[in-house]
Amino acid sequence: MTVDDYLAELAQWLEIPPFALAAGDKTPRLAGALARLTQHHRRHCPAYARLLDIFGDDATAAAGLADIPFLPVRLFKEYELASVAPDQVFKTMTSSGTSGQAVSRIFLDRATAAGQSKVLARLMAELIGRQRLPMLIVDAPGVLRDRQRFSARGAAILGFSLFGRDLTYALDDDLQPDLPAIEAFLTRHAGAPILVFGFTFLIWQHLYLGLRARGRRLALDNALLLHGGGWKKLQEQAVGNAEFKAGLKAQTGIERVVNYYGMVEQTGSIYLECPAGHLHASLFSDVLIRNPADFSVLPAGQSGLIETLSVLPFSYPGHALLTEDLGVLLGEDDCPCGWRGKYFTVTGRAPSAELRGCSDVRASHE
Amino acid sequence: MSNQEQYQQVFMECFGVEADVLGDNFTYQCVPAWDSVGHMGMIAALEDTFGIMMETDDIVDFSSYTKGMELLGKYGVTF
Numbered sequence: 292m293t294v295d296d297y298l299a300e301l302a303q304w305l306e307i308p309p310f311a312l313a314a315g316d317k318t319p320r321l322a323g324a325l326a327r328l329t330q331h332h333r334r335h336c337p338a339y340a341r342l343l344d345i346f347g348d349d350a351t352a353a354a355g356l357a358d359i360p361f362l363p364v365r366l367f368k369e370y371e372l373a374s375v376a377p378d379q380v381f382k383t384m385t386s387s388g389t390s391g392q393a394v395s396r397i398f399l400d401r402a403t404a405a406g407q408s409k410v411l412a413r414l415m416a417e418l419i420g421r422q423r424l425p426m427l428i429v430d431a432p433g434v435l436r437d438r439q440r441f442s443a444r445g446a447a448i449l450g451f452s453l454f455g456r457d458l459t460y461a462l463d464d465d466l467q468p469d470l471p472a473i474e475a476f477l478t479r480h481a482g483a484p485i486l487v488f489g490f491t492f493l494i495w496q497h498l499y500l501g502l503r504a505r506g507r508r509l510a511l512d513n514a515l516l517l518h519g520g521g522w523k524k525l526q527e528q529a530v531g532n533a534e535f536k537a538g539l540k541a542q543t544g545i546e547r548v549v550n551y552y553g554m555v556e557q558t559g560s561i562y563l564e565c566p567a568g569h570l571h572a573s574l575f576s577d578v579l580i581r582n583p584a585d586f587s588v589l590p591a592g593q594s595g596l597i598e599t600l601s602v603l604p605f606s607y608p609g610h611a612l613l614t615e616d617l618g619v620l621l622g623e624d625d626c627p628c629g630w631r632g633k634y635f636t637v638t639g640r641a642p643s644a645e646l647r648g649c650s651d652v653r654a655s656h657e
Numbered sequence: 658m659s660n661q662e663q664y665q666q667v668f669m670e671c672f673g674v675e676a677d678v679l680g681d682n683f684t685y686q687c688v689p690a691w692d693s694v695g696h697m698g699m700i701a702a703l704e705d706t707f708g709i710m711m712e713t714d715d716i717v718d719f720s721s722y723t724k725g726m727e728l729l730g731k732y733g734v735t736f
Binding site: 405408423452454 | 693
């Protein structure tokens, strides 16, 4: 598989509506593309090839999605895995490591970076159409100040800022609502559709609670709120998706609230929440839920580790990743929202997610 | 000012470069200022200058000084 093959195949996929294909059409297509990526990475990433040899993977036997060899996502924190020559690396993405944790390093060539943007644009078009909307970013302007090394938060804001115009930050550098900036933005775009984007926790803790404390309500009734980054901090406060939506509606009037699930290791092929409140795999991605005890694939309704598949990673072997998130598959092709594909929910982090590397072994014996 | 001059002006101001470097070889990330943050700033400046709104795909495809002139043609800005 050459970079031209990769781009040509992606261009074909981008012509297909991303939530329209049923399993019978989608799965063989996806499995074929992922098997070709496995071969590509085996050939161009020696460390990946060694891993496949150790696991005894016979790549030619890969028939279905479950047969695609997957890597634990934490490997990208411990090793530099790339399938292109160093001079082809155009951008290095790093994950947000909380204090003391290692960060993932993801090496992008131009083709993979362009593919990520195009797939994200295709998915966003399903939500907001092809027009770029006035965009309110629920973060502080300082998040992009250090341009040499901004956080995963900054990288996500930049990625999504492609879909906005008149980018306006809703929080000041103390993470308090910047009411003059918000009011001026709303005056400029009165009555127009608006895109609000931010991290789930910041939206709740700093925008919603900040507004509530001040007794202020915003007129964002025409807005679509897109948010991601996980529920962990809100679960500690017992705030779930329903409370989140009800609170936001009360304080800002926003009715269209869309959660997304995604990670820096598979930027672009994100999972979007449908009107029925379920996260959906698109044409470009899929999920498998695996039993943490033996890594077998679990049926719908059972909680396990989420494996994410993506057709995008060409410059690094990240097309099949076992995450440290727990989730439940809810169904496939029959979501009441009408979108085809698998739909699922994320229920939390795996308890062992704090452990890393060799220390896993020690901890399990003590 | 002609479209060409205004286009050049946006690049010079956004990226802090002189007119003589602007040409086929002036591409995304060729100077530190033309990173992803600088890219969005340059797009916003071009939109203000020419009174246009670019589509997402064109912002992604805007990979060089020369390519940008071709893309702006879609919006009636010709050189």
